[in-house]
Amino acid sequence: MFKRIAAVIMSVLMISAVAFSASAASGINDNEQKLIDAYKSANANGFTFNDYTLNQIEIYFMRDGVDITAEQADQVIAYLNEAVSYFSSTGASSLDALSTQQKQHLLEVVRNGAAVVGLTVNYDAANKLFHVYTADGELVFSDAAVIKTTGADYTPAIITFAVVLMLACAAVVTAKKKGLMQR
Amino acid sequence: MKIHFSSNQKHTLKNLLAYICMPVGFCVLGYLLIYTVFIPIIKPALSLSEMFISDADFKTGEDLTSIFEDNIQHEESKDTVNISEVQIPSFGTHYANISIPAISVEAPLYYGDSSAALSSGIGQYNGSFMPGFGRPILVSGHNNSYFNSLQYIEAGDEVIITTNYGVYKYQVTETKIASYNDKSAYDLSAKEETLIMYTCYPFDTLGLTSQRFFVYAEKISGPEIV
The missing domain is CATH 4.10.220 (Light-harvesting Protein)
Structure with missing residues (x-):
């Protein structure tokens, strides 16, 4: 869970809230590479950013109009270090081990960072997912599972059919007992 | 009473x-x-x-849109394409077509693998890269629709991804059955362009399954993005 929040922190601190629907790509400049390297080396009590988080960040940097300056990169790295230091100081090995207040603090950092760069962090409590959007509602980061469900589930239909069959049998038996079927 | x-x-x-x-x-x-x-x-x-x-405003992945242009004539001899010619799509955008002639698969390829995208075609996981970037491409489709015939794919079969900026061909090298949470089934940090396709397994299961059918393919042609 910490990996998620930390990844979100870094994601929202891309200080270029650019609206795009299908913008041309640009390369990774030195400052963005510096940021990516900082992400890769970040380690909080053994937790590190996973590949899919790093990839999403790199893909975001490739979008045209997203060009991080040296000053912005330093600021983002400072926030990253703050998040890592804070989590490390708690001694926790997972987000679940944090107190509610500690979790709130981390989340506050994320939301404050989002406000600075015009990005919005949405936490889907039902699915326990973080999504990051630009001001125009473009999704730039999601921590949804890598491997999705790609098959149909007929279990509800089977259960429903079994229940209906039982009810039908019960109805027939009841009707017969009550003499409803007699003319 | x-x-x-x-x-x-x-x-x-x-x-x-x-x-x-x-x-x-x-x-x-x-x-x-x-x-x-x-x-x-x-x-x-x-x-x-x-x-x-x-x-609706198509921006969040569940609302679909398209930037794919079907009638572009691509130069087959082109080895590279400038990155400025490549459009990075938003979530839920149809940006390419994927076809596997050997098993009659022909489907739109969406950026992002939301439920809407998977219902309408093949979805590319947004934490993987587009063709031409020299990095892993992870795509998925439903086993009861677009990827139903994936069960018949064999090593050597060709997969073609047609984008606005080039045509990419991949050759299947192997298939594998693994659990959905088996992270060794895919390597998103790899520095080579591997196409990884997956769908739920078994193909005729009536309920949700924890297993996936993975297909791996190596790039054989297509312009490198520089």
Whole structure:
């Protein structure tokens, strides 16, 4: 869970809230590479950013109009270090081990960072997912599972059919007992 | 206080139950059964229809849009394409077509693998890269629709991804069955362009399954993005 929040922190601190629907790509400049390297080396009590988080960040940097300056990169790295230091100081090995207040603090950092760069962090409590959007509602980061469900589930239909069959049998038996079927 | 019914009232009540309540009850249950059974078929159709008739702002992955241009003539001899010529799509954007001639797969490829995208075609995981970037490409499709025939794929079969900026060809090297949470089944940090396709396994399962059928393919042609 910490990996998620930390990844979100870094994601929202891309200080270029650019609206795009299908913008041309640009390369990774030195400052963005510096940021990516900082992400890769970040380690909080053994937790590190996973590949899919790093990839999403790199893909975001490739979008045209997203060009991080040296000053912005330093600021983002400072926030990253703050998040890592804070989590490390708690001694926790997972987000679940944090107190509610500690979790709130981390989340506050994320939301404050989002406000600075015009990005919005949405936490889907039902699915326990973080999504990051630009001001125009473009999704730039999601921590949804890598491997999705790609098959149909007929279990509800089977259960429903079994229940209906039982009810039908019960109805027939009841009707017969009550003499409803007699003319 | 006990209520006594006359024989006529009892007869009326019996008729009411037999000819109205029971048929209505079974009609409702029957409707629920039919709806539940046909949900896997209704949902893709509804998604498609919503894509055409909805005026929603397509930006969040569940609302689909398209930047793919079907009639672009690509230069086969082109080895590279400038990154400025490549459009990075938003979530839920149809940006390419994927085809596997050997098993008759022909489908739109969406950026992002939301439920809407998977209902309308093949979805590319947003934490993987587009063709040409020299990095892993992870795509998925439903085993009861676009990727149903993936079960017949064999090593050596060709996969073609046609984008606005180039045509990419991949050759299948192996297939593998693994759990959905087996992270060794894919390496998103790899520095080479591998196409990884997956769908739920077994193909004829009636319920949700924890297994996936993975297909791996190496790039054999297509311009490198520089």
